[in-house]
Amino acid sequence: MNKREFLQTFTASSLGLAIEAKTPKNLDNAQFPIDETQFWNEIRKNYRLKPDYINLENGYYSFIPQSTLEAFVENVREINFQASYYMRTRQFDDKNEAKSELADLIGCSPDELIITRNTTESLDTVIAGIEWKAGDEAVMAMQDYGAMLDMFRLQEKRHGIVNKIISIPNHPKSDEEIVDLYANAITSKTRLLMVCHMVNITGQILPIKKICEMAHQRGVEVMVDGAHAFAHIQFKISDLGCDYYGSSLHKWLSVPLGAGILYVKKDKIAKLWQMYGDMGYAQDDIRKLNHTGTHPVHTDLTIKHAIAYYKKLGAERKEHRLRFLQEYWTKKVRHHPNIVVNTPIESHRACGIANVGIKHIKAGDLAKILLEKYKIWTVAIDYANVQGCRITPNIYTTTEELDVLVKALKELAS
Numbered sequence: 001m002n003k004r005e006f007l008q009t010f011t012a013s014s015l016g017l018a019i020e021a022k023t024p025k026n027l028d029n030a031q032f033p034i035d036e037t038q039f040w041n042e043i044r045k046n047y048r049l050k051p052d053y054i055n056l057e058n059g060y061y062s063f064i065p066q067s068t069l070e071a072f073v074e075n076v077r078e079i080n081f082q083a084s085y086y087m088r089t090r091q092f093d094d095k096n097e098a099k100s101e102l103a104d105l106i107g108c109s110p111d112e113l114i115i116t117r118n119t120t121e122s123l124d125t126v127i128a129g130i131e132w133k134a135g136d137e138a139v140m141a142m143q144d145y146g147a148m149l150d151m152f153r154l155q156e157k158r159h160g161i162v163n164k165i166i167s168i169p170n171h172p173k174s175d176e177e178i179v180d181l182y183a184n185a186i187t188s189k190t191r192l193l194m195v196c197h198m199v200n201i202t203g204q205i206l207p208i209k210k211i212c213e214m215a216h217q218r219g220v221e222v223m224v225d226g227a228h229a230f231a232h233i234q235f236k237i238s239d240l241g242c243d244y245y246g247s248s249l250h251k252w253l254s255v256p257l258g259a260g261i262l263y264v265k266k267d268k269i270a271k272l273w274q275m276y277g278d279m280g281y282a283q284d285d286i287r288k289l290n291h292t293g294t295h296p297v298h299t300d301l302t303i304k305h306a307i308a309y310y311k312k313l314g315a316e317r318k319e320h321r322l323r324f325l326q327e328y329w330t331k332k333v334r335h336h337p338n339i340v341v342n343t344p345i346e347s348h349r350a351c352g353i354a355n356v357g358i359k360h361i362k363a364g365d366l367a368k369i370l371l372e373k374y375k376i377w378t379v380a381i382d383y384a385n386v387q388g389c390r391i392t393p394n395i396y397t398t399t400e401e402l403d404v405l406v407k408a409l410k411e412l413a414s
């Protein structure tokens, strides 16, 4: 397929409900330059963008392109039409099909994966499912997500576990520096290490494989918070070697709100307690962890549409585009004396997300000024070692929009 043919597959009409019908092969970047304006302009047309502001806060929720939205609405209609008949006859088969596609995408067996409602549910299922004993230790970072840190605090209160909290530098000198930080927090009592694949407040990508190898050598299990990594950067679970992995599909896979995944390595399933009682499955069957009651199945049903869209984009192309956008703007401000970029410069340590602060402006004030004066929507981060706004473009973002950000930052910094 040549460039023109590929672009033609992305016309608005071809991205309609028929999206699942044909999924063209990915093209490599040599064929398709990463800043190929025409291609991304076509993609942009498939998003309904609010004219009031430039949306640079896609980290919370990568809202869905119109074609996925249409498929979702059609799914809502269909479920409402079939009602309990659907729930009793098709629901579980359809969810299984979506699960198999997800397992294929993330590189694990479908027997090791469940579809949850979000990362919080996925990771809390693990944290709450471990049979903790007083004095057991867990290792995590202060840059981790608040909900998970709170869940560990709850185990501290309930079971008397000890949480060891490290701090991740924003600009590590090497992978080993990060690995050593985690290694130094491990003792003979450590049972679980939680680590972000991509730190949500800075976008920093952590060396998961090396951390897993180090922890396993010390007999410690690793749970990876992949809320921002799945369908953002390319990886396979089998390459990481972790024991547990959770992600939200409404982030980078652009599934409608309310879907996530939990991976549990096959031999770790049996010993996990389920959060909601389900006694109908064998102890080592991952489905025992997935009894969430009645939930919006039309979201689950739309997963396959989102996967088809992602495959049409191409995982490699998407990752390159997101990294290109981040580096496009960070390069222009990184060396300004009053601007602090809280995200590593090395390409392999970050992708689409970055964080920027201005020395004399508080993060909250910066977010407010960016919105009110420059019509740029971001989110302020002001904890741990990060004071700045998290900037998260998406695939539809243009370099012209990022130029507005760069201009604003330079004006405010001067």
Ligand SMILES: Cc1ncc(COP(=O)(O)O)c(C=O)c1O
Pocket: 059, 060, 118, 119, 120, 121, 144, 145, 147, 196, 198, 199, 200, 225, 227, 228, 248
């Ligand atoms: C690193 C990280 N973990 C977990 C979560 C929680 O995701 P959710 O609210 O979809 O459960 C987030 C949300 O932004 C996150 O950034």
